[in-house]
Amino acid sequence: MAAAKPTLTDSLSFCLAQLTAAAGEDLGGGKDPATNETPLGRALLALRTRHIKAAGGIERFRARGGLRPLLSLLRRAAAADPAPPQAGPGSAPLSAALAASAGPAPSPGPAPSAALSSSTPSPPVRLRKTLDLALSILANCCTEGACRAEVRRLGGILSLVTILQCVKADSIQNRTARALGNLAVEPESCRAIHSAGAVPLLVESLTACQDSQCLQSVVRALRNLADSPQHRLALAQQGAVRPLAELLAAAPDPALTSALVRALLELSRGCSRACAEQLSLGGALGPLVSLASHPKRVVREAAILILANLCAQGLVRPALGNAGGVEVLLGELRRRRGSSGASPVSQQPLVRAVCLLCREAINRARLRDAGGLELLMGLLRDPRASAWHPRVVAALVGFLYDTGGPGVGYRLWGLVPLLAGQLCGEAGDDEEEGTEAASWDFPEERTPERAEAGSLRSLRSWLISEGYAADSEDISPDWSPEHCPLPECAEPTNPSPSPASLRPPRTLRTPRTPAHSPAVGATEEPWGREGPALLLLSRFSQAPDPSGALVTGPALCGLLAYVTGAPGPPSPRALRILARLTCNPACLEAFVRSYGAALLRAWLVLGVAPDDWPSARARPTRRSQHRELGEMLLQNLTVQAESPFGVGALTHLLLSGSPEDRVACALTLPFICRKPSLWRRLLLDQGGLRLLLTALTRPAPHPLFLFFAADSLSCLRCLLVPTVNPALPSATAKDSDPPSPCLYKPLLGPAPVPAPDLHFLLDSGLQLPAQRAASATASPFFRALLSGSFAEAQMDLVPLRGLSPSAAWPILHHVHGCRGCGAALGPVPPPGQPLLGSEAEEALEAAGRFLLPSLEEELEEAVGRIHLGPQGAPESVGEVFRLGRPRLAAHCARWTLGPGQCPRKRALALVGLVEAAGEEAGPLTEALLAVVMGIEPGARGPSPDC
Template identity: 85%
Template structure:
């Protein structure tokens, strides 16, 4: 078979030669009668169908310099087209024509009729344009070609063609070429500058071909590559025809193109974009498309709705169209464990929070389960960056009683308390146009206010936020300034520390000082505090706010705020402590003990048991005053008839946990002797507290609270002892009041040494072989044991060397001194180890055991005081208290209790000593209870004293 004959058009060189010739000589030329085509037409057709579509064809075409003659052909074709005056309305401005490169010959008049057998010049022109534009559009899919087309000035001819030739196919290919060029930021800016946008909008509304519309829509989408270009497109009316076209229910391909373009145009949604989309009837179709079976259409429609929420003026219409339910459903789906990533949830979270700014949308959101969804976000640590935005959104429900009740039931209060001192999120601030549309903007000649000032002022006055119109400056904005101060509670006393008062706001220009109202400081914690304040105004806020978690959040904010804390937080605490309904909750939750520990003593939960290094603050004095004021508020409630009944009921009829909590709290809030004596001493409250020390702790700070409570009670029992400041240095603390008299003369020394002044008539033999001299008469009169041993019928009565079994020399030394009449000669200090060493198994324990075995109670007492002087004195620390208690001596246990209850002890050292004491006691609460009762009741315990349980 003969090989197929090659056509000249199969050669790229031939095609380029024809292009170059046409660029230099014009679009005419002889026509081949056999094919009824011009050589240029054959070359363009071959370029489009074979050369450009081949692998690497675009690169070869560009490398051979094909773009320059191709653009020249387009310029000549554009110049040969119809005059701009025939293009109809919406044509590009005259600057487009003047900007075209090179002079353009005047187009001739179009023929009135076209022969069916021979294509007329306009028909040939359209075919040439179709082919050339198709080739250019394909070439512009490559980045280097796009850059060269821009360098060769190819954008102006395309805009001119778009203006002059209104054929759908030409418009389609021109829009496709411009859309491809717009993928380069530099080319995109040139297309905007050339005035292509109005022409594209005109083509969108004029053409009926779906493919042409898709190309135009794609070009507009690619032209929306930056915020500036998106705003320019919106201001030129691009969005409304897109919305109208979407509302006309186009074919699926065009629908996808439209939603993709609207998604780009709505990023950082401007007011013009939102207005046009709403006026074009696009909201309803977008809500419908949110359930489209095709994922790309569905997700684009949902994101457009989310973007529109940034404009307050369309949010009510969005709610009416059903966008609230759509966005909530999609966010709920994406938050599912098998849903999308956290990054994809961000625009939906932002949109749902913005929808909370209008009352109509809040009602829809509440009915659609939005409150539960927002609470789930607040509970999710992975969503911590969105927490400030969610809390600010919940402020919209401030006066929705039903929603507040639901939020409280869902656990909002502890989450708000945790937000007070949390890390700030990374959410951007909303602009003025995102303000609530419940107060629409008023366009005044001077400026546009952020919200209706007249309506907002009326609402603030009606709600009690402002006393009159003069209290609110026209410069006040609900989005940029804090809300005005809430009305003070009638139960809230005035706060003493001046540094905690509300700061004065800066006076706007032109306003007198008398007309300026003080403003609340409004930091990132402002929304959470506002909601907490609203909860605290309920008749009985105890169930939500008087809990350990909520109080810890408030106190952490008050004591940890970088500057002065918000007066709203102080008012919340004052309101709670002044509310009689909260008294029992403060008792049950150990709230009063927490107030005293954190504010008065300066010990936060994080400081226990390991002390954190904190910088010294000048506000510590103010914190102490605040704590004392709040405790005084509770004292007023506790000593009222209602409070006495409530506390009595808790102590006598409450659960075991409530009874212990009541006994611990009473010393902090009761100052009437008749009340605390009856409840704590006569009715067993103190014993309940002491017995609870060795049981599982009901609160992490229970032992710290208990040590402080017992110390306060000791101060009530013995008011003559003035307490020392809780911040006193441990080095300045007084020692345990033991025998500190100077040593008395030693009566045993004359028997010692190589030449004793008094002759011994007896020696005691120790297990170690050591012989200790003694006098029989003195030893026999010191103890009934030695009287029977040395002067009775035992064999030892006739022995000069009497063995003493089970005694080391160090333990025997104080025994021998005591037998010979030494009292207070410091011999008892010998066997006592220094602080930090164990007492159990030491020679001190051995000496105490020997004193008991030899019936020497005086020596026992002297040894016990020696142990106390060394281990419970200024050199001993809290850890020594447990060591001393482990010896099991009632008098030493009383010394340990006295050390803990001492008024000058540092609260933290006192609590650490109690911890050691409880660990030493183990499960046996009896000795510990007896020791504290003995000290508080003033009962002196002997070595085996009577029990106080009777």
């Protein structure tokens, strides 16, 4: 088959020449408009269908300079009447506009009849087709980046806006909107289109056009123009949202529906008040809820995200809930959380929306009925959702104000450890909400100048009747729950003076503001990121018996970590929670069982937190305030413990409680009991002290158990023996006395006086001189050896087996009468080196074998002087105890429980003692018992009834 015959329109040069001629550049005079227009129409059609669509065709068209004449043609078409009255296709303004692009008016002759012949369309239709083709070519060219830049440089945007204003034909509006939409994909073009005033014209097209294709192009253009928060706000303020919402409510065809939800999704990002109002007034809430179950995934997810974005505006949330949005958002969040492929990023907008819905009572009821409360609690338990935890906690606060949900607060009690952990946790990733996201339960009450509503009058009356406010002047008209949470009930009676920081004024004069806001006054409590968690914990602490939730290790640790670790002054609400718990008699047993009293003393008074043990960590230094708070809280517990109820509770715990409760009670008593009759009866007469000492070598029931035990034993020792001697008094006295003269040294010189009449032979072959008479009188062993019937009595060289030179050195000094000459220090290794297997242990064993008790005592004092001195390390205590000497065990106990000892060193020493004792707990128990009771080793005194 022969190839098709080439035509003139196959040449890009011919088409560009026709376009240039029609645009008025290089026009020839006297030509018939009809003969000029036919080649132009063919050229434009060829450009659109062949040259532009070919590979690289747009680039060639731009490189050959086609955009300039194309824009000139469009500009001439729009220049005839920039603002004509509304007219349909074929009207005079359209005809005049397009006639201007065709050249000068034709002269009289046969041409008009040719133009009006039946075989040729009328001029308005022919010229409108020319404009359609030119706009289609421009829209296609604007899909390429370089063309968009050149169109912007040549002023094409203003030409398109003028056409949009002048020509109201649906096909022209469609192609103009399509070109503007293609240009708007770049920020520079988007700004220019906004500046040219295209938005009102596009909005007008939404209401005037009936063609679905035209509407889709206009909707797409508006969507692309919403590329920034500023532009989205401008679109909403110019009324672009409501026509879109009304179109969506009119149930359009599927293609237009998809375009509408995509546009509304862009416009609702960072949803402004104007956007929310127009969506609601346009009737789009119900259709959006219906579209949330659309079979097409893109439409369905866009509708759900629009609903989530709308939740940022409080004014629309009640209507959104009435339309069924609460159930939709909850269901989608539940589905995404249950899907293994759903990422946390996809859940974030839904979590934010659900939390915002909790700000209105009507939506909270719907959330509660739909299982939303359990979903929020699940989020708070999920460590993967830690970035959202602060927002979730703030949402849960709203449920405390609901009277229609009995038991809601108690259902939240299981979250107390998580809430306490939120006090010192890291800030989440969610941004702070503006004032427009505030609760819409009291919309009229935000402006003080407005008339007071009936609901506010009722609320004020209730606050005054319940004692939350003294009079109506204490409540600001701007008050709302999420800005100014309700104050707590009256503080419990505190028998001891409390710090001034624990008694802030209880007023509701101004709304709460964030802690970092400069508007926080001196009389206001800070409402930072920890505020919601503290408010929930405060409400729980006001229950008749909050011990099951709040007086636990995790809850107390969270509160104390916040109080001691806050960068600034902690919220007075946290201090009131602690004061309220310690003043509640129902919490006394829980404080004992959970080691809460010991924790308060360790953390606040002694400055040792669980994270500080066993290695210390740097913390903010406000020791005096923390100590004062700790002493006040312990005093509160003391008042409860010494009351008749407390005495009965403690006695029951110690005598009838579980083994763990009995140990905890014995440990806690020295901290909270100051009556001698009480602690003597419970700890001494009823065996509490022995019970505590026996439990030291068992598995620890608390991470800080040994620290608590060391502190408890030290406190009890001070109660039993108010005036105790410092640790190791003999060692201290020896340090100050000069050493005694050495009586053995004269035997070692080159001319010994008197001359030795005996030598002791060691296993190493070393011979040590000695005096037989002095050695025989030193101990029964040497007397029998050297003066009895043994062969050694006749020998001048007597072997001493199993003795090293260093261990033999103090023995030779001792048998020759040396006392305190310093020889006993020789075999003792320096601190840090083990004593087991050392020459000191060998010397002690030899002193016992040779029946030298005074030498044993001197060697033990030497060990104590070197390893258990005032500057000794806690690690040395266990090493000394491992020698198994009763006197050294007593030295270790005195060093550990000494009144001036550092609490950390004391606890570390007790840890070493427990490790050294192992399963043989008897010696350790007896040593500690003797020290606590103030009984020196070997002395007789009162012993507790075990």
